[in-house]
Amino acid sequence: xxxxxxxxxxxxxxxxxxxxxxxxxxxxxxxxxxxxxxxxxxxxxxxxxxxxxxxxxxxxxxxxxxxxxxxxxxxxxxxxxxxxxxxxxxxxxxxxxxxxxxxxxxxxxxxxxxxxxxxxxxxxxxxxxxxxxxxxxxxxxxxxxx
Numbered sequence: 001x002x003x004x005x006x007x008x009x010x011x012x013x014x015x016x017x018x019x020x021x022x023x024x025x026x027x028x029x030x031x032x033x034x035x036x037x038x039x040x041x042x043x044x045x046x047x048x049x050x051x052x053x054x055x056x057x058x059x060x061x062x063x064x065x066x067x068x069x070x071x072x073x074x075x076x077x078x079x080x081x082x083x084x085x086x087x088x089x090x091x092x093x094x095x096x097x098x099x100x101x102x103x104x105x106x107x108x109x110x111x112x113x114x115x116x117x118x119x120x121x122x123x124x125x126x127x128x129x130x131x132x133x134x135x136x137x138x139x140x141x142x143x144x145x146x
Contacts, residue, residue, distance in 0.1 A: 079130040081142075084108075086125045095121060095141065097129060106131070108139040119144055 084106075088096035093110045108129050110121065121127065121144055128143040 078133060080133060080136075082129050082131065082139075084127060084129055086121060086123050086127055089121075089123055095127075097127060097139070097141070099129070104136075106137055106139050108141050111140050111142045114141060114144065 082099050082101055084097040084099040086095050087098050087105065090096060090107075093115065095108050095110075096105055097108045098105050106129070108127075111130075114121070121141065126145040127141045128145075129139040130142050131139040
């Protein structure tokens with residue numbers, strides 16, 4: 001190792017120890033002597049070492065935010081929830097569903113949670129559907145009864 005890099009490492013260690021002791025003891029060393037600001041000045045003049053990791057790898061290494069920081073999931077308030085029976089299976093995870101309340105046929109697609117958990121929906125299954133008040137002919141299947 002080069003001499004000046006060894007010296008820089010030693011000075012950085014001394015600065016770290018000086019700051020740690022000053023923080024713990026409230027500005028005094030373990031012997032009770034007030035530290036001079038010379039060590040702090042020397043530490044302030046040292047160049048900061050940049051991280052060798054790329055910003056992308058630093059971002060990827062941080063843990064994902066947990067659910068407790070995001071808060072509870074909000075249920076959509078402007079939807080109409082109804083029960084129905086699947087009458088026909090169509091391509092692209094679309095289904096024709098007959099509602100129990102008024103015997104109307106609507107076109108429904110699978111919600112993301114059902115798709116993610118590979119829940120199979122067959123004709124004849126009883127399901128819960130969310131519909132938008134703006135278009136009552138289309139809906140989203142959110143639950144399959146057993």
